[in-house]
Amino acid sequence: MKKVLYSLIPPLVLILSAFSFVKTDLSQIILSKLENFRQTTPQEKVFLHLDKPYYMAGDTLWVKGYLFDGITHDIDSASRILYVDLSDPLTGKVISSRMLRCNGNTYGDIALSDTLSEGIYQIRAYTNYMRNFSEEFFFTQNIKVWQGKVKNRAIDENVSQLSEVADLQFFPEGGNSVVGLTSRVGFKGVNVAGKGIDFQGFILNNTNDTVSSFQSEHLGLGYFSYAPEPEKTYTAFVKQKNGEFRKFPLPNACKQGFAMAVDNVRDKENIRILISNSNPKKIENSSELIVTVHLRGQLCFMGKGSNSKSSFNLVIPKNKIVDEGIVQITLFDDKGEPLCERLVFNSLNRNLDLKITPDKNIYKMREKVTLSLEAKDSNGKPVKGNFSVAVTDGSQVITELNQENLLTYLLLSSDVSNLQNNDNQLRGKVEDPAYYFKKENNNAKRHLDLLMMTQGWRRFVWKDLLNNEPIKQKYFVESGLEITGNVLQINGRVPKKLSLTMMLRDNNNQPLEIQTGTIDSVGRYGFYGLDFSDTAKVFIQATKKGFGKLDLTIDKPKNSPKVQIIKIPFKPIEYSAEDLADYLKKAQEALELERKLTLNKVQMLEEVVVRAKKSDNEIRVLYQKPTYSVKVTENLCNSIQNILSMMYSIPGASVTTVEGDSHVFFRRGIVVIEAVYYFDGVKVDANYMSFINPCEIEKVDILRDADADVYRAFAVISVLTKRRSPTYDYSKEKIDGIGIAKRAGYHVPKEFYAPKYDADSPNFRPDYRSTLHWQPNVRTDANGKATITYWNTDAQAKINVYAQGVSSQGQVGVGEVSYQVK
Numbered sequence: 001m002k003k004v005l006y007s008l009i010p011p012l013v014l015i016l017s018a019f020s021f022v023k024t025d026l027s028q029i030i031l032s033k034l035e036n037f038r039q040t041t042p043q044e045k046v047f048l049h050l051d052k053p054y055y056m057a058g059d060t061l062w063v064k065g066y067l068f069d070g071i072t073h074d075i076d077s078a079s080r081i082l083y084v085d086l087s088d089p090l091t092g093k094v095i096s097s098r099m100l101r102c103n104g105n106t107y108g109d110i111a112l113s114d115t116l117s118e119g120i121y122q123i124r125a126y127t128n129y130m131r132n133f134s135e136e137f138f139f140t141q142n143i144k145v146w147q148g149k150v151k152n153r154a155i156d157e158n159v160s161q162l163s164e165v166a167d168l169q170f171f172p173e174g175g176n177s178v179v180g181l182t183s184r185v186g187f188k189g190v191n192v193a194g195k196g197i198d199f200q201g202f203i204l205n206n207t208n209d210t211v212s213s214f215q216s217e218h219l220g221l222g223y224f225s226y227a228p229e230p231e232k233t234y235t236a237f238v239k240q241k242n243g244e245f246r247k248f249p250l251p252n253a254c255k256q257g258f259a260m261a262v263d264n265v266r267d268k269e270n271i272r273i274l275i276s277n278s279n280p281k282k283i284e285n286s287s288e289l290i291v292t293v294h295l296r297g298q299l300c301f302m303g304k305g306s307n308s309k310s311s312f313n314l315v316i317p318k319n320k321i322v323d324e325g326i327v328q329i330t331l332f333d334d335k336g337e338p339l340c341e342r343l344v345f346n347s348l349n350r351n352l353d354l355k356i357t358p359d360k361n362i363y364k365m366r367e368k369v370t371l372s373l374e375a376k377d378s379n380g381k382p383v384k385g386n387f388s389v390a391v392t393d394g395s396q397v398i399t400e401l402n403q404e405n406l407l408t409y410l411l412l413s414s415d416v417s418n419l420q421n422n423d424n425q426l427r428g429k430v431e432d433p434a435y436y437f438k439k440e441n442n443n444a445k446r447h448l449d450l451l452m453m454t455q456g457w458r459r460f461v462w463k464d465l466l467n468n469e470p471i472k473q474k475y476f477v478e479s480g481l482e483i484t485g486n487v488l489q490i491n492g493r494v495p496k497k498l499s500l501t502m503m504l505r506d507n508n509n510q511p512l513e514i515q516t517g518t519i520d521s522v523g524r525y526g527f528y529g530l531d532f533s534d535t536a537k538v539f540i541q542a543t544k545k546g547f548g549k550l551d552l553t554i555d556k557p558k559n560s561p562k563v564q565i566i567k568i569p570f571k572p573i574e575y576s577a578e579d580l581a582d583y584l585k586k587a588q589e590a591l592e593l594e595r596k597l598t599l600n601k602v603q604m605l606e607e608v609v610v611r612a613k614k615s616d617n618e619i620r621v622l623y624q625k626p627t628y629s630v631k632v633t634e635n636l637c638n639s640i641q642n643i644l645s646m647m648y649s650i651p652g653a654s655v656t657t658v659e660g661d662s663h664v665f666f667r668r669g670i671v672v673i674e675a676v677y678y679f680d681g682v683k684v685d686a687n688y689m690s691f692i693n694p695c696e697i698e699k700v701d702i703l704r705d706a707d708a709d710v711y712r713a714f715a716v717i718s719v720l721t722k723r724r725s726p727t728y729d730y731s732k733e734k735i736d737g738i739g740i741a742k743r744a745g746y747h748v749p750k751e752f753y754a755p756k757y758d759a760d761s762p763n764f765r766p767d768y769r770s771t772l773h774w775q776p777n778v779r780t781d782a783n784g785k786a787t788i789t790y791w792n793t794d795a796q797a798k799i800n801v802y803a804q805g806v807s808s809q810g811q812v813g814v815g816e817v818s819y820q821v822k
Helices: 025-040 156-161 406-411 433-437 444-453 462-466 581-608 616-620 634-639 643-649 705-711
Strands: 044-050 054-056 060-069 081-088 093-101 105-111 119-126 139-146 167-172 183-190 200-205 210-215 221-226 234-239 245-249 258-263 270-277 288-295 298-306 311-317 325-332 338-346 353-358 368-376 385-393 481-489 498-505 511-517 524-530 535-544 550-554 628-631 653-658 661-668 671-674 676-679 682-684 697-704 715-721 738-744 771-780 785-791 798-807 812-821
Touching: 025 288, 025 298, 025 462, 044 119, 044 139, 044 385, 044 406, 054 581, 060 081, 060 119, 060 771, 081 105, 093 105, 167 234, 167 245, 183 258, 183 444, 210 221, 221 444, 258 325, 258 338, 270 288, 270 325, 298 311, 338 444, 353 798, 353 812, 368 385, 368 771, 368 798, 368 812, 385 785, 406 433, 406 798, 406 812, 433 444, 481 498, 481 535, 481 738, 498 524, 498 682, 511 524, 535 550, 535 682, 550 738, 643 653, 643 661, 643 697, 643 715, 661 715, 676 705, 682 738, 697 705, 705 715, 771 785, 771 798
Parallel strands: 054 139, 676 715
Antiparallel strands: 044 060, 060 105, 081 093, 081 119, 119 139, 167 183, 183 221, 200 210, 200 234, 234 245, 258 270, 270 311, 288 298, 288 325, 325 338, 353 368, 368 785, 385 771, 385 798, 481 524, 481 550, 498 511, 498 535, 535 738, 628 697, 653 661, 661 671, 676 682, 697 715, 798 812
16 A cells, blocks of 8 residues: 555646646735734634643642744744633633733642542633633643552453453545545554554445455554445445454545545655646636645745646645644635645754763762753754753653654644544544654654644644635733723712822732723723733722712723543543552652641641731731821710811811811921821722711821831821721722722742752652652753753662753754653
8 A cells, every 4th residue: 555655646847828827816805814814813822831741639830831933933922921721621610810920931839639539630721812712722641640559450341441442533634535536645543542553444435346455554443445436335344353344434525516535745845746636627607726735824936827728737845834833725616615735844943952971871879960961953053942851750650652742733733633533533632742743753754644644734724714704803912911890989980080009019018010000982891911020909099079979990800711521432441450550659648747747847836836916917017006096986086077177176287178188287387298098008088088987987087297107108197997906808898989999910830849968958758759850940041051960869760861842043852751760
């Protein structure tokens, strides 16, 4: 079969009479639509590097995120927030979520609860802008979480099913088989676990005539050729390991149409295409055909042909393709309807050469390790870059030989996963993607082309694009954190001449940021580009001239996108716990030891703890002691009209009524200055003070001169309401014209625990960590070099080092090395 893979395509000579390169109205329309799509609908891609593929409940998941422009693959996309969710794909529940501050790359962690149920979970990453498109374009990775119960789920019955073909899918090259036209049909056979499996079989028609035999070449991938006949149906018979045959029907062939055959393997300089037509038109009734070639929306080549020919050939120089990655070739009729489509992969080998060198090949337990990381471009020149490095115990962490990495995801998997062909057959994620990028795999290029026959790429639908179907962009690019909301009058009308003041405070009640703003024509407001970590208290006050109560609301935090619930099509095959017994045993022991050490620390602390109730003032005010303080008793609050009328008794204070509002002034020499007003720590105006019920007030503090310096004012009137405890939740109380809430900020990454076994710092605690070292922010210098140091554990095992990252010019690279601890 290998000898005749491209026998359908003859040696090609460009036939100008059949195919020419003339710009037409339709070609100009396609060109303008593609360019408009690129300009108005930019794309983003995210990749996550995890420290390992599975975890113990109670462990910490370490993650590094990389963000790219989805079309050019340039780093440093416009979005400045990366969302990372841990979810249960079987129930659709989001278990934990992180907002990571991102500038092209970022890192963080997720602590897994020790009560987390054992099972498969999903890590996904996305930006707010990416929510405008299909969730298929989010980064997703399944991880296994264990509870440490060593039992083998891979029972004999299930293991035997792993060698049987459970499903066989067919993908006619170009999209459809056509009656009377010889064409190739790609296929993919998988077992009950959805993994590709090698097999062989044959094709019979409905009169039991043998049409063709076939066999897979790589991970269940392969192809066969046939010419469908009128009124004939076809069935594939696959031989199982037990000698029995299983039947799979082929897709019905179209009665007439076009077929496309593509050769991207034999010729290093060109892509060769053969277009066949089962129903050529007379010249007087003919119309033009357009072939477009684009890479991620960047048009590389366009040509014109006619449907009056029974076939024509086309040669596309590979140097016309601007970059490396998946190329989409599409044949259109004169109305802009796509007739055939085929993916090919354009390889330029421009990725980084990332070399990791340990200072030894064999180490002792707890010995210091020094790694040298060196990054060079495809021309051998050193480059600056940002990389993440994971070091794992090979006896505990079993990694797949050709697992997904930054390079394979960016160029391959991110553009083909989870799509459907014309028969609604699911096209799954790429299996063993790194295989296709390893130079030592002699058949990798051929097998990659087979993969392209059985995968699809859809970041847009041609029909929608040409018909000007707009993509509704509900979610915008985030340049930072934001706080939004609404302000209306009590009667529902939008207030006029309104100003807003927003203040953020941290958990220690220290001011973080103050901004001013206003509302739009419908009463909406927004404070954008905010930058704070952990949790912040939000205070927003609306003020306007004249009387009238205001209803100010703060929007709730955004909900995470819905998790697509996974329906298992076959019997799932899980990890064999026997293979991971060493990891499960040591991980469980380490977590149990950590719990005991933590408990001992708590017990020691309890012996010296000093319990003191935090005062109410410490929560709502910045000062320690006021200049004056007035306690509002029940008799006092019933005898005054508003809280500011009490200020007559304060030395140096005078109360003046201006436009119906009371104002308090203090004299400083010959200058009279109005006080600054605060209500439970929030700055308000004098008008607001007029509406406060005096009987809701606990006390009024007055600060003068140096005492008021903490507020950068000459005089401050601080009104404090009655509160039941210092932990009172202010966000639950509705106050006219004021909004108070708590909002989560950027996640604060934990520092990876990495003990240093120096002679001066003895440590007798057993150390069998499965992840020895995690360093998410390794930067190479102008010489392309960086140094990484850490200590080995107590494990005598093979240690695996894995690094990946991106240069400042946007080139990506991966590298790995192993050494032994004895």
